[in-house]
Amino acid sequence: MAQALDPHVHAAWARQCHALSPESIRLAAxxxxxxxxxxxGRQMDLAWLAWQETVELAAAMLQPVGEETPASRDRRFAAPEWRNWPFHVWRKTFLLRQHWWEQAVRGVWGVSQHHEDVLSFLARQWLDVTSPGNLWFSNPTVLQRTAGEWGANVGRGAQALAADTLRKLGDSPQPGLEDYVPGRQVAITPGKVVLRNELMELIQYSPATGQVHPEPVLMVPAWIMKYYILDLSPRNSLIRYLVGEGHTVFCISWKNPDAADRDLGMDDYLKRGMFDALDAVCNIVPDARVHVAGYCLGGTLAAIGAAALARGGDQRLKSLTLFAAQTDFSEPGELGLFIDESxxxxxxxQLAETGYLKAEQMAGAFQMLRSYDLLWSRMINQYLLGETTDINDLMAWNMDTTRMPARMHSQYLRWLFLxxxxxxxxxxxxxRPVSLSDIGAPLFCVGTETDHVSPWRSVYKLHNLTSGELTFVLTSGGHNAGIISEPGHPHRHYRLGTRMQGMPYTDPDSWAGAVPEQQGSWWPAWLAWLQGLSGGPxxxxxxxxxxxxxxxxxPGQYVLVK
Structure with a gap:
């Protein structure tokens, strides 16, 4: 009976703290x-730094109004009004305080790197609450807008805040989502569901050309997202792009699990997902090897599957492409701050009680990683400046959240991250263990410059795990926008380099410094790579x-399940 008590206490504690471990924070502190x-000695250094910054702040108070400084080029304070008194003093105070805390939590003798990273992250989150840019009375842009509109922006912001609050309490959808319904405005590339099991549907897309390349393409998206990130609007659908260029494309659409699916594990996603899909593709397109492309966690799964197939001598894979997918989790970036034993x-x-991870928990973690972009800037624009932002297809997809089975999520965190x-x-x-070094198929790997989920230097570590031909692309954008980077999209660039078998290792920063930047979308480069490995029409x-x-x-049935 005593042992049965603890799980209930642990689950209650998880609900109380929203599954964010206070013990981890206390241990770091x-x-x-x-x-x-x-x-x-370190204390003396920090005291001296505090004195130096006090002197610097005093000098800033005497600085001529409107003078450009490095601090004013911080994107949070980019508006010219921040150069005026007293706003430039408030800005300087905040940035100096932020700098002091960053120095204070770093470089202390004996402190583990993980605890340093946790405290640095938490210090930034705490300081952001007091940022002068996030407060109406110390933000010059807000004050100027309020004076110019006689407070009309405040009224619009109050209405938006009230509407969002009521919508949250009533669990109502965001206005505008009705304009991006899968099968109507997004995920509309023609095709048929050719396989459905308890975990996924497999979609085969209709040909758009008279002839096609003989090798089909199997897309393996992550199950922490709906598959149609790869088939958004017609203008930016990667699947439609491939079909239009003469490729036969299949894509997995994962089921949105509930409590009844709590016992689904990583093996289930591999066997009932990727392997069942591969069997179907090879039956529909016989005597052809398959280009497999995986996105995010789907890419990690595709790499695991490719290694398992290679170990058994299975030669059905023609190539393997990984989009923003990690295979080495030793340095997973700031997402690793939320992952330790506690x-x-x-x-x-919490998973033992609910049977699945709620979508809101995953979204909340990602929001903390990009708090300025996903939280503070939105609050300033919408609630203080009174501006409205129209939802686009990528935003609507991002709100179409999914759940994750308890067993799978536990295995994912433990086996891969921990x-x-x-x-x-x-x-x-x-x-039996698998090794990525067994993969003999050509590899194409994409990392994105500002990825907060799969940092590109972590993605690049695939170079250490394989020895064959590997083409690596580093593209502008983040985890999603960097992948959904259709031709014609403005302000896009990428770097591309190929390591042939037997070439010596190049570290990521040296690689990025040596490979020239190219303007435009990386999609045509991947298309050319695929076509170079494909047969005649x-x-x-x-x-x-x-x-x-x-x-x-x-798009089938599973993608419509909320």
Whole structure:
């Protein structure tokens, strides 16, 4: 009975703290404070830094109004009004305080790197609350707008705040989402569902050309998102782009799980997902090898599957492409701040009760990683400046959230993030570890410059895990916008380089410095790479087969489940 008590207490504690472990935070703070207490020299350095910054602030108060400074080029304070008195003093005070805390939590003798990173992140979050740009009475742009509109912007902002609050309480959808319904305005590339099991639907897209390349393309999206990130509007659909260029495309559409799916694990997603889909593709397009492309966690799964197939001598893969997908999780970026033993144990306690991870928890973690872009700037623009932002297709897709089964999410966090089994050759498939070094198919890997989910330097570590031909692309944009980067999209650029088998290793920063930047979308470069590995034109295959008949029109049923 005593052992049965703890899980209930742990689950209650997880609900109370929204599955964000206070113990992890306390351990980090105690590690820092206790080691700083034993470092009088470091304390003296910080005291001297505080004095220097006080003198610098005093000098800033005497600075001529309107003078350009490096601080005024911070994008949070880019408006010219921030150069005027007293706003330039408030801005300078905030930036100096931010700099002091960043120095204070770094470089303290004996403190672990993880605890340093946690405290640095939390200090930034705490300081952002007091940023003069986030407060109406110290933001010159807000004050100027309020004076110019006689407070009309405040009225609009109050109405928007009230509407958002009521919508949150009533669990109502965001206005504008009705303009981006899968199958109507987005995810409208013609196709058929040719396979449905308890975990996914497989969509085969209708040919758009008289002849096609003989090798089909199988897209494996992440199940932490709806698949149609790859098939948004016709103008920016990667799937439509491939079909229009003569490729036969299949894509997995994952089921949105509920409590009944709590026991689905990583093996299920591999076998009932990627492997079942590959079997269907090879049945519908017989005697052809397959280009597999995985996105985010779907790319990690595709890499695991490719290694397992190679270990067994399965030669069905023609190539493997990974979009913003990590295979080495030793340095996962700021997302790793939320992943340690205490944090994972707390999440598992909540998952044991609910059976799945709520979409709001994942969205909240990502929002914290980009608090200025996803929280503060939105609040300033909408609630203080009274501006409205029309929803676009990518924003609507981002709000179409999914859940994750308890067992899978626990395995994902432990096996990949905490234990880094895949990069260390300890990830099990059918009870035996797989190694990415077994993959012999050509590789194409895409990282994005400002990715907060899969940092590009972490994605680049695939170079350390494989020895064959690897083409790596570093493109502008973030985790989603960098991948959905159609030709003609303004302000896009990328770098592309290929490591041939036997070439020596180049570290990521040296690689980025040596590879020239190219303007435009990386999609045509990937298309050329695929076509270089593909055969001559053939007649398009039939839609489905006797074994895998067409069941429904695309986008199918699973993508519509909320």
């Amino acid at each position: 105690l590690d820092w404070a206790s080691h700083l207490a034993l470092s009088p 944090q994972v144990s707390l999440i598992e306690a 234990e880094d089994r895949l990069s260390e050759g300890r990830y099990p498939v059918d009870g 053939v007649t398009p295959p039939a839609m489905g087969s006797p074994v895998y008949p067409a069941l429904d029109d695309a």
